[in-house]
Amino acid sequence: MTIKAHEEEGTAIMSDEHAVQPVPPTVMMAQLLDGFLLSQALFVLADAGVATILDQEGPQTIATLAERTGSDADVLARLIRSVTPYGVFRTEEGKVAVTELGATLSESHPQSMHGIAVGGMHLHYRAVGELRHTLRTGQSAASKYFGKPYFDHVATDPSLAALFGRAMAVFARTLRAGTFDDYQLPPGVLIVDLGGGDGTILTELLRSDDRPDRRGIVFDLPGRVESAHAVLTAARLAERVEVVAGDFFTEVPQADIYLLSWILHDWNDEKALEILRSVWAAAAAGARLIVVEQVVPTGDEPHPSKHMDLVMVSLLGGRERTESEYRALLGDAGFVVEQVVSTPSPFVILESVKP
Incomplete structure (x- = not known):
């Protein structure tokens, strides 16, 4: 059975052996509005090194991942569970494995997106919370949040400048x-x-x-x-x-x-x-x-x-x-x-x- 898009009811994203269920517009909108939760979960999982460990060493238990990354095991399990439906990880025989998609968050992946994920967490995420200010004034949200232009803020901290450089290198290898x-x-x-x-x-x-x-x-x-x-x-x-x-x-x-x-x-x-x-x-x-x-x-x-x-x-x-x-x-x-x-x-x- 093929999946068909329904303009009035939304695109079908869930199915079983017998039927394809269209997603109501309210559910689709809820997923869009919660996008910031998904991105933050991906940011912190990449920053903790979860994808890197799984990519390099194969499937691991939550307990092992928590110990290796210095994480709370319960919270780590829940974060992994939250992004698994999007094809980032999969669970098998009590262990977590990284998918082809999730492996792009590994630092050792040949087309690693790790630099963008970590850079986004430290350089972009909180500043974009001031987008309402941009809408009202035309001024950048980053200038409002940091109190100075974005590039000036990045230049104040060598670690931020290094993060920015890594993110640009990732774009050069991937998007470009x-x-x-x-x-x-x-x-x-x-x-x-x-x-x-x-x-x-x-x-x-x-x-x-x-x-x-x-x-x-x-x-x-x-x-x-x-x-x-x-x-x-x-x-x-x-x-x-x-x-x-x-x-x-x-x-x-x-x-x-x-x-x-x-x-x-x-x-x-x-x-x-x-x-x-x-x-x-x-x-x-x-x-x-x-x-x-x-x-x-x-x-x-x-x-x-x-x-x-x-x-x-x-x-x-x-x-x-x-x-x-x-x-x-x-x-x-x-x-x-x-x-x-x-x-x-x-x-x-x-x-x-x-x-």
Whole structure:
């Protein structure tokens, strides 16, 4: 028997051998409203290392997991039970096992989401509780909660900055995976990755490029960009790529190609234009600008950008944009969009040039 969606009654999510039961709208809405409980349970279970232990060592009893993680056994059992219906864990012969889905919360998983889970718990969760303030004022919920802009708050604590860096590295490995498959860089020798963090994106581009004469610069704020040294060394690119600290709101290095990968969405139009005008001021005529972002569809269909826009409005005051909005933003800064490249990921690549 197949499961059929019922527009008036909701989507069927429970079934047995004989019937499929549609879920009433009130039940579906209750599940949506309780989403914060599910996310918090996943956060703390990931932070405690439950998925990591199960992924590395196989099924364990609750007693063993509680001892290994320093948890209350009763509460741990109840948290695991609460997320098991969503396919995160399964129970078998008195032991808990992690599923393929749950294993992504393991620190050792090749596409681990552990950094996002722990980062979300410490960096996002409580601040988003001020979203009502954002709705009323247009100001970010994070600024209200922390008493300062989000990035300023993160910069005050090295451990928070490290968490943020880990979360961004996870996004690079997962959500942005495949973005540059078969992508060819435009002409030019020197490429600078603005807001390049640990250099992961620039490393991927240079390693897949067929021009060994290309050189690069990873450019980011002091305290963030230093982590690029280890990544570049491991990739054997340290001699081709320079690590430079600076502020892209004020001045950026001269280059043939500029890369802004998942940067502009962090900022409102006014601040995004400041970044783009810094690039314009440094760039020579003919220089290329590559912008990598999610583009919001104009219809009602689901898309990751719509969820991410909630993160932007609540934490940073930034925004996800439609293709026409990006074209307008780049045009206001003086760049001409030459092409928009679709990718296997939720991201697109907007290539523009300084005339």
